[in-house]
Amino acid sequence: MEGDDKFKLAPHPKLPKGKKLMLIILDGWGEQIPDEFNAIHRAQTPIMDYLKTTAPEKWRLLKAHGAAVGLPTEEDMGNSEVGHNALGAGRIFKQGASLVDTSLESGAIYEGDGFKYVKQALPNGTLHLIGLLSDGGVHSRMDQLQMLLKGSAKQGFKRIRVHVLTDGRDVADGSSLKFVQMLEDTLGELRQDGCDAQIASGGGRMRVIMDRYENDWNVVKNGWDAQVLGEAPHRFTSCLEALKKLKEDDPGLNDQYYPPFVIVDESGKPVGPILDGDAVVTFNFRADRMVMLAKALDHEDFDKFDRVRYPKIYYAGMLLYDAELNLPTHYLVSPPQISETSGEYLVHNGIKSWVCSETVKFGHVTFVWNGNRSGQFSDTLEKYVQIPSDQGISFDKNPEMKAIAIAEKAAEAFRSGEWDQVILVQCCFLITKMNHV
Known part of the structure; x- marks a missing residue:
């Protein structure tokens, strides 16, 4: 698939060729009114606080609701599917x-x-x-x-x-x-x-x-x-x-x-x-x-x-x-027709990607990320790793889910040097763990 002119990407202006990239997606993380009902505001988030305060010029807020992700009105809250569709496709589709x-x-x-x-x-x-x-x-x-x-x-x-x-x-x-x-x-x-x-x-x-x-x-x-x-x-x-x-x-x-x-x-x-x-x-x-x-x-x-x-x-x-x-x-x-997603572009340009999440989030960063498409674009340039979720345990009893196991697998993949891009999706506990990579 490599070399298709339709998918040819120009060199990145800041990231040199060979630079490794880790993309960590925090499902459910966002900024809202900082009151006593805001769980993220009330939580201890030292890593996110550090990133935000030490490099404020690199901190960006992106809308993940309403028209910004293809939903009917600004009153419509976002969700994992529309968010990962938009992230994976790099553009907005009517949802x-x-x-x-x-x-x-x-x-x-x-x-x-x-x-x-x-x-x-x-x-x-x-x-x-x-x-x-x-x-x-x-x-x-x-x-x-x-x-x-x-x-x-x-x-x-x-x-x-x-x-x-x-x-x-x-x-x-x-x-x-x-x-x-x-x-x-x-x-x-x-x-x-x-x-x-x-x-x-x-x-x-x-x-x-x-x-x-x-x-x-x-x-x-x-x-x-x-x-x-x-x-x-x-x-x-x-x-x-x-x-x-x-x-x-x-x-x-x-x-x-x-x-x-x-x-x-x-x-x-x-x-x-x-x-x-x-x-x-x-x-x-x-x-x-x-x-x-x-x-x-x-x-x-x-x-x-x-x-x-x-x-x-x-x-x-x-x-x-x-x-x-x-x-x-x-x-x-008829659903939105989503094509030419980032995964497809990367494969056509010979970029090797390692992707990981647990079972209940796995489709977000594979199926949904790829435009509601099952399977991989390449068996040699992509590796999808699924961590089995616990069955019969509600999230309020086990809020960390499989964050630690995913972080450890991702750290191993990143250190291996085999992959150009490591993508993982989980909750905010990942950031604390990844600080030690």
Whole structure:
């Protein structure tokens, strides 16, 4: 690949050829109002303080939210996916949230091939919508779900079931009750218009469905059992009852960690398992925490857990979640087309890169960094190293995650002299460790 004129880079004006570079990405680090609610402001950060005060002329603040990373408005907070897309590509692309907004507002979403595919479930099939109930704008948005519900009913769906995932991560813990009530109000309007619309199952995002990078398939299995099989440890007659009762039983329970539950009718029968002939849409626009479920729904030869039953359905994602894997096969909105990323440029110029993170962050600096593309550009010029994340341990119990292990691996790679560039992504603990390299 080396030598392609399209990718030829001019010599850097300040960095001489052969100079080694380490790029450390601190996910979640930023500057905001320095008050008692600002964790970074309150934390002891001697290395960052030293870098900022000793070389202020080199200290730069970059926007990582809103239009600066392709989001709809300045009110939209950034996230790992859009940030790493922008860093890896070196330019701004209109992101999923903006594309979905435009498609819903214009009605184009209902004219595309994806929704036409889903409509093959008519006239008798149920439409199932699966995704995060939130207005955080990181993975999904409440207003988009409400528009999709109303639009789908107008398109002819007379039976709709929603499988909710509670947030408490991108929005305040405890806000799930508000969002469920908003959803119930919308579903009530649809019922008045003759559409049988109900919530069918639920659970917290970290316990149900929204794992990523194949860290823990049990999280996806929890969702499959509830949503497809109609089986879960807890059964309630309404979602609001479920959230309130589970919280009463465990007052310290965070919205992220609600256990899976199923909504049942008066006879105790689940109101909405996914069956043959139904349509399914995962309405999250962000890819990383939908890919695993998409594989389970889309791949007949799936073998990560026993699905028990694999219904013949019409499945579409809100967007194409993985362009390299063409996953899912059908989607409602075309994603941003990101090409000519930094990794591709470096490979074409013979630059050797070593990349590392732990499982739950690994795709950020590989898949997302490379423009939502799986795999490496070169097996000889790139090396991707994944440190397995701990399973079943919440981040509040283990906030350092695998920072030390990643730092040690990165130091070893840097000292080896084999690599022109070392890239790693983790939390702020890395800086303290890297000071000793």
